[in-house]
Amino acid sequence: MTHAAYASDHVFTHADRAHHTQARDSFTVRQFGTVNAASARNQANAVSAGCSADDACRSVALSFQIVTIAGEHTHLNAVNLSDAVNKKCTGCQTLAGAYQFVVSTPTPFSLDADAQRKLADIHRRLDELTRSGLPAADLRTQVDGLASEVTGVLHDAVAHAPKADVKPDVTLHRHLDGWPPVR
Template sequence: MNPYLSRHFLRLGLLAAGVATAATGGPAQAAEVAVTSDSVRTAVNHRHHTEFRDSFSVHQLGTVTAARLGNRANATSSGCTADDACRSVALSFQIVTLSGHDVHLNAVNKGRAVNDHCNGCQTLAGAYQFVVSTPRPGRLTAAAQRRLADIHRRLDALGGSRLPAAELKRKADALAAEVTALLARPDSTTAATTTRPAVRLHRHLDGWPSH
């Protein structure tokens, strides 16, 4: 249980009415509702055989009373054959930092992969959502941002590989574990505390083949 947010932290449903605000790069002023959304989509077919796209977004919301977060990855392969297979990969990493008490959080994180008459195709959609809470507002330190940028570069590098979907899934999971470990360090943010930030990872992967 997150020591800084109330039992309402994971409650899904309607959020309190208020002015919607979203921030990237630095903490925002306190708001009634903070809203942020990220998505990535790939689609391949017999004319366009291979596509890899990734998103790596950092949103530093500051102090909020409620937040609505959305992160989606969608990959589609259609109309290819086993002798002329396609490869469609969409990966979205969303990092959100926030602080506050009795915060109402509505977090949606979905990955969806579709094979439409595409025998032998490699299709992978992965959505990773990292929610970081601290007792006081703060921003990610310069050192933490440099390490996140390095992880982002390695995520981008997967696009140039020809790894099968199952191996890409393992690589993405390993990068997500690095992000989680980094964000959980007490020195990852400028919040005035020696306590480790609370980090919750929402992970949703969908793919073909399924193993």
Template structure:
């Protein structure tokens, strides 16, 4: 069997650093994608308080490449915003292998977005799909995790937090060499996501608060996690 492992680590910092209090975030949640499998992609930009993030992992296993694994782990730090769009997706496909010589296809995508502002309009979409096409006995798993961090005022992740996240990404990469059943891979990924959540909550708690702001009126830092899995 052939193993194809693609590694992608990106930490993006940008957008204006104006000190604004954060408002409620309106999130649009989980779904299923119907795109064809391909190379993983990531895109992120921020301009004048508007940000767009697009990340994903895609795998296709077949008789020519019986084992495929790909993960995406991207951090977008946008600062003060009034509008943002965040899209994260994972798709895994196994096609035309036999029960005697099955395929294995795993796609995992972690997207982290930090932002601050007043009454931010956020469209957050997190998608996954796993599909077997004439592939009896194949193992196919797609998992997407989206972490949205909102704070009263802009902040950046510390060097220590970035190192901790890098360690988790290496552990995610290492799953590409694992021969464990898909159910175990899923549990291990959930455990890594829990570690990411803990790191982000600790980091968000250090975000600055405005001078003279009533503590009761000050919105607390928030970390929202969107998780969606599909498997066959």
């Protein structure tokens, strides 16, 4: 049995006059098995700086982190953050989105090949969206849709997890920040 596990994922983008468009995403799956304690940190930061309304910048940072842990009395420290900043950047679009999915089961559990295939397809579509150039509001909506799909895949996967007294759980921590402001 592993006694402690740690995962940290971070995506950072910085768009400016030299690099008008910066877009990156991360999609990680960490399967820890049985642990006494786990710490998971997921972060997305996007900055647009020094561009004008006539010459606007676009900075997009998106991070999807999936963590699976097992144990009935596991201590979990989950941190999920995003921050989008426009620095003297009139008309710029800046979006940072951090999506953290925590799957907790009482007994060891692994995502099967079907779940992994579905997650790989969602990852591919996230890559396409990140590079798409969609307006920030549309991008937020579509990325939220992908997050819902991930949640569905994970719920289906834990439905097949070994049964115990404690019910398996899937939790989504979502944090979005952006300019224009995220609603």
